[in-house]
Amino acid sequence: MTITPELVEQHQLTQGEYRKIVSLLGREPSYTELGVFSVMWSEHCSYKSSRIHLRKLPTQGKYVVQGPGENAGIIGIGGGWVVAFKIESHNHPSYIEPFQGAATGVGGILRDIFTMGARPIAVMDSLRFGPIENTPHADRNRHILTGVVSGIAHYGNCFGVPTVGGECVFEECYSANPLVNVFALGVCREDEIFYAKASGVGNPVIYVGAKTGRDGIHGASMASAEFTEESKQKRPNVQVGDPFLEKLLLEACIEAMKTGAIVAIQDMGAAGLTSSSCEMGSRGGVGIDIDLDLVPQRESGMTAYEMLLSESQERMLIVAEKGRENEVFAVFKKWGLDAVTIGIVTPDGNLRVRHKGEVVAEIPNPALADEAPKYDRPHNVKPYRKAPLDRASEIPHSKDLNGDLLKLIASGDLCSKRWIWEQYDYMVRTNTIAGPGSDAAVVRVKETDTSIAMSLDGNGRYCYLDPREGAKLAVAECCRNLATTGALPVATTNNLNFGNPERPEIMAQLVEAIEGIAEACTFFEAPITGGNVSLYNETLGEGIYPTPVLGVIGLMKTAAPPPVRFQGEKTPILLLGASGTLVGQAVPPALNDETGETRRFGSSAYTKTILGDLWGLPPLLDLAREKHVHDAMREIAVAGLAESAHDLSEGGLGIALSEMCTAHLGAHVTIHMETRPEFTLFGEAPSRILVASRHPDKIREIAARNGAECLEIGATMKGRLQIGNASEMWIDLPTSDLKNTFETSLPHLLHNSLLQTE
Amino acid sequence: MKVGVVVFPGSNCDHDAWYAINQNLQGDLPHEASFVWHDSADLSGFDAVILPGGFSYGDYLRCGAIARFSPVMGAVRKFAAAGGPVLGICNGFQILVEAGLLPGALLRNIDLKFICREVTLRTITTNSPFTSRLEKNQHLHLPIAHGEGRYFADDRTLDELEAEDRVAFRYEGNPNGSLRNIAGILSRERNVMGMMPHPERACDPLMGSTEGLAIFESLLASVATPTR
Numbered sequence: 001m002t003i004t005p006e007l008v009e010q011h012q013l014t015q016g017e018y019r020k021i022v023s024l025l026g027r028e029p030s031y032t033e034l035g036v037f038s039v040m041w042s043e044h045c046s047y048k049s050s051r052i053h054l055r056k057l058p059t060q061g062k063y064v065v066q067g068p069g070e071n072a073g074i075i076g077i078g079g080g081w082v083v084a085f086k087i088e089s090h091n092h093p094s095y096i097e098p099f100q101g102a103a104t105g106v107g108g109i110l111r112d113i114f115t116m117g118a119r120p121i122a123v124m125d126s127l128r129f130g131p132i133e134n135t136p137h138a139d140r141n142r143h144i145l146t147g148v149v150s151g152i153a154h155y156g157n158c159f160g161v162p163t164v165g166g167e168c169v170f171e172e173c174y175s176a177n178p179l180v181n182v183f184a185l186g187v188c189r190e191d192e193i194f195y196a197k198a199s200g201v202g203n204p205v206i207y208v209g210a211k212t213g214r215d216g217i218h219g220a221s222m223a224s225a226e227f228t229e230e231s232k233q234k235r236p237n238v239q240v241g242d243p244f245l246e247k248l249l250l251e252a253c254i255e256a257m258k259t260g261a262i263v264a265i266q267d268m269g270a271a272g273l274t275s276s277s278c279e280m281g282s283r284g285g286v287g288i289d290i291d292l293d294l295v296p297q298r299e300s301g302m303t304a305y306e307m308l309l310s311e312s313q314e315r316m317l318i319v320a321e322k323g324r325e326n327e328v329f330a331v332f333k334k335w336g337l338d339a340v341t342i343g344i345v346t347p348d349g350n351l352r353v354r355h356k357g358e359v360v361a362e363i364p365n366p367a368l369a370d371e372a373p374k375y376d377r378p379h380n381v382k383p384y385r386k387a388p389l390d391r392a393s394e395i396p397h398s399k400d401l402n403g404d405l406l407k408l409i410a411s412g413d414l415c416s417k418r419w420i421w422e423q424y425d426y427m428v429r430t431n432t433i434a435g436p437g438s439d440a441a442v443v444r445v446k447e448t449d450t451s452i453a454m455s456l457d458g459n460g461r462y463c464y465l466d467p468r469e470g471a472k473l474a475v476a477e478c479c480r481n482l483a484t485t486g487a488l489p490v491a492t493t494n495n496l497n498f499g500n501p502e503r504p505e506i507m508a509q510l511v512e513a514i515e516g517i518a519e520a521c522t523f524f525e526a527p528i529t530g531g532n533v534s535l536y537n538e539t540l541g542e543g544i545y546p547t548p549v550l551g552v553i554g555l556m557k558t559a560a561p562p563p564v565r566f567q568g569e570k571t572p573i574l575l576l577g578a579s580g581t582l583v584g585q586a587v588p589p590a591l592n593d594e595t596g597e598t599r600r601f602g603s604s605a606y607t608k609t610i611l612g613d614l615w616g617l618p619p620l621l622d623l624a625r626e627k628h629v630h631d632a633m634r635e636i637a638v639a640g641l642a643e644s645a646h647d648l649s650e651g652g653l654g655i656a657l658s659e660m661c662t663a664h665l666g667a668h669v670t671i672h673m674e675t676r677p678e679f680t681l682f683g684e685a686p687s688r689i690l691v692a693s694r695h696p697d698k699i700r701e702i703a704a705r706n707g708a709e710c711l712e713i714g715a716t717m718k719g720r721l722q723i724g725n726a727s728e729m730w731i732d733l734p735t736s737d738l739k740n741t742f743e744t745s746l747p748h749l750l751h752n753s754l755l756q757t758e
Numbered sequence: 759m760k761v762g763v764v765v766f767p768g769s770n771c772d773h774d775a776w777y778a779i780n781q782n783l784q785g786d787l788p789h790e791a792s793f794v795w796h797d798s799a800d801l802s803g804f805d806a807v808i809l810p811g812g813f814s815y816g817d818y819l820r821c822g823a824i825a826r827f828s829p830v831m832g833a834v835r836k837f838a839a840a841g842g843p844v845l846g847i848c849n850g851f852q853i854l855v856e857a858g859l860l861p862g863a864l865l866r867n868i869d870l871k872f873i874c875r876e877v878t879l880r881t882i883t884t885n886s887p888f889t890s891r892l893e894k895n896q897h898l899h900l901p902i903a904h905g906e907g908r909y910f911a912d913d914r915t916l917d918e919l920e921a922e923d924r925v926a927f928r929y930e931g932n933p934n935g936s937l938r939n940i941a942g943i944l945s946r947e948r949n950v951m952g953m954m955p956h957p958e959r960a961c962d963p964l965m966g967s968t969e970g971l972a973i974f975e976s977l978l979a980s981v982a983t984p985t986r
Contacts, residue, residue, distance in 0.1 A: 150871075153872050157813075157872060157903070157905075158768070158770075158813040158816065158817070159770070160770025160771075160812060160813075242816070243813075243816075244767075244768050244813060244815070244816025244817075244818070245816075247767075247768055247770065247813070248767055248768070335767065336767065421874075422871075422872075422873055422874050422875050423871050423872045423873070423874070424872075424874060425872070425874045425903040426874055427874065427901055427903060427956075427959050427965070428770055428771060428774070428811075428903065428959075429770075429773065429774060430774045430777060430778075430958070430959050430961075430962065430965055432965070433964050433965075444964065446777070558964070560963075560964060
């Protein structure tokens with residue numbers, strides 16, 4: 001087949017990229033080779049727009065065993081044990097086919113973990129959808145949400161990994177670009193880590209797992225383009241997952257690894273057979289020669305092109321020690337899985353593919369993996385934003401703060417996500433010490449006395465207003481969540497969800513966010529060990545908010561962390577990070593005027609939900625101040641002094657206190673403050689954590705010693721939540737109402753949809 | 759007490775049951791759990807057998823419908839016929855029902871969703887090797903995690919279960935639509951019990967509850983002093 005410019009364009013390669021292919025090969029590529037280059041050089045696989053900026057991220061640290069570049073990052077947790085973890089997106093497939101898109105997203109990240117020899121022990125997911133009420137697309141958005149949630153549940157539950165936490169946010173910009181980011185973490189011994197680095201000329205290359213079909217062809221390229229009307233026709237590009245097969249693959253791989261006969265192993269993810277073989281070869285500086293006739297096939301008549309680009313799930317490629325193949329085969333036979341030698345490691349550094357007796361592709365591995373284009377895309381403009389810095393008119397004074405609080409706690413962003421997480425088995429493997437609904441999830445590692453705390457966070461609104469500050473705030477929030485459980489942050493994974501990088505103002509968002517993450521992760525000594533970049537999250541030219549999602553993991557001695565909910569009556573409540581007449585530093589004292597405060601309020605959940613608006617700037621973050629609060633909180637948690645603890649985030653003090661209430665236990669809180677009650681109640685200044693403790697003096701002492709401010713603001717009480725200042729009560733609500741509103745909102749929003757569509 | 763924890767392809771609570779018995783269960787009487795692969799046809803040497811939770815054979819066709827044909831189930835049948843105690847938890851309960859060792863069926867939850875949460879159970883009978891250490895009407899707080907846990911049987915079977923004191927546990931507040939709030943039942947000979955809730959997940963203070971231990975303690979006591 002002759003390669004025409006049209007064909008090149010269809011493969012989403014530029015003419016410049018095509019010329020580079022020709023020069024690397026020293027000839028015109030075949031059609032099959034063009035397909036191989038198109039996936040390996042896609043944005044999804046090559047990170048061509050982000051690579052030069054990702055280098056700015058800190059990747060070194062005393063806990064880091066393996067940084068970026070492998071299937072997952074690895075952190076030492078002591079006692080000879082390590083954890084492997086990473087986050088990955090499945091945004092595009094989840095829009096096209098929510099159930100399978102999300103399910104295979106879980107499957108893909110789980111394989112990334114166990115291909116390194118680590119048994120997955122926790123999953124979390126960060127989800128973003130369009131609004132599920134009061135918009136023309138509400139029905140479709142609900143359909144996507146219910147599909148994604150059941151897809152995650154289906155895969156994770158059957159596989160037997162607990163889904164221990166996550167986040168779920170609604171914004172119009174995600175209506176046609178839902179974000180499905182899945183994080184997974186696994187555990188193994190440090191001396192039993194496996195890498196995807198082929199070596200040993202003459203060693204057999206073994207294909208294991210599911211048979212190859214035509215599903216998912218060009219999935220990686222699909223994920224590297226904007227959505228158009230035609231995208232809806234791309235359903236066949238979405239893969240279909242089988243969690244049962246994956247569970248067998250996990251057990252078989254881990255058992256086969258124990259034989260000692262495996263040299264290298266890599267899962268077949270995006271770009272399937274192509275990427276696994278050329279990446280393994282490239283990492284090891286060797287060649288790989290495979291014969292497609294030997295590949296187990298689910299369908300007849302597949303071409304080389306189709307087999308190489310298939311993204312059929314639940315497959316792995318193994319390089320075994322020559323002469324010990326049978327040990328590997330025996331294990332896979334026990335688990336009822338295909339295991340076939342399909343190739344051999346060669347000295348020449350080429351990926352050579354044979355089909356029906358002919359060589360159909362012969363490409364130097366480095367050309368695919370290392371020589372992929374990288375672009376310094378223009379970004380010397382202001383990051384894209386349409387929101388004004390100041391509101392056109394004064395913020396209206398609330399006539400009903402109680403009503404506002406109830407409305408906020410019923411909003412999609414802030415209501416209880418129980419409807420979602422009860423569909424996930426969050427307890428299987430009996431390690432979950434703190435599960436969904438906690439500030440951070442905590443999972444113990446049974447073989448040690450260490451537990452892993454983990455938190456996912458992102459805030460598109462903050463990042464839209466200021467990508468750099470928004471990204472820093474997300475890192476700070478994750479670390480704050482870990483601190484409330486008593487854990488020390490040690491490493492980070494990130495999922496960068498952005499629009500079209502070919503637009504300079506979008507590229508500027510990406511660069512700003514990466515630099516913000518770099519600064520915050522360096523500051524908190526939680527280096528990046530891997531992650532994922534998802535670009536082109538645009539539909540018909542309309543992009544998402546820049547949405548970096550951060551996943552920070554921390555270490556702690558295994559112990560029950562303080563719960564979020566109040567535990568008893570008349571327990572003093574303290575606010576770490578607050579002092580005097582300030583319940584938190586909204587703006588530095590020098591700028592502490594009405595304008596500064598009003599600007600910072602423009603990014604809040606209150607502004608979004610109650611005023612239906614967006615303006616200004618994200619909350620102001622002072623990293624040093626933030627860290628003092630964490631240090632104090634960690635000491636308090638570890639000393640067992642906190643009866644309950646909860647950090648302040650979206651919705652501010654009012655929402656945090658509401659979330660700590662139970663049906664029977666509330667609080668009476670008095671704030672001596674001059675600013676407007678809306679700001680006091682719902683301002684989102686960071687660096688604040690609520691602690692309920694019977695030992696307020698000790699809390700104050702620990703806070704002071706760690707350089708954190710601390711203010712006693714009230715005490716728990718039976719039955720009501722009351723918040724006010726010396727002269728008036730702003731909030732006075734029965735806790736049963738709060739709890740009821742919080743818990744029933746999401747089922748109501750979704751149930752109404754069923755009634756409407758029936 | 760030697761406990762065999764059967765491992766089907768797709769079992770995923772096997773390790774949890776193993777851990778609960780080997781690590782969480784205390785007491786002077788020696789006890790040890792080990793795994794039994796699904797193609798084994800030999801359960802000799804075991805004092806009790808657990809069919810753990812999970813998705814045996816992917817739960818294709820119907821939960822437990824394929825597992826009932828696996829070689830180990832022949833051995834389980836023999837073991838039960840000889841009076842050996844067999845405990846099926848969650849998917850294990852589904853398998854026991856499919857295998858005909860317990861009556862009835864487990865249908866999809868009434869709201870068609872998988873549910874993972876802690877529920878409150880009421881102990882209905884203490885007359886079994888699994889519940890002897892409990893008090894009648896004692897509340898147990900145990901987790902459930904299933905998509906197909908809605909117990910169903912015809913009225914005659916339900917009446918019979920009740921008349922013969924074979925309902926082991928009922929839900930307080932029915933999470934899945936089970937008929938007569940049934941959460942766990944016994945075989946006629948009382949040595950086979952199936953239950954949807956997971957006692958093995960409630961054996962460690964760090965997991966928030968240790969109330970599941972009573973079931974394994976009962977089993978341990980019954981094996982030490984056989985009643986038959």
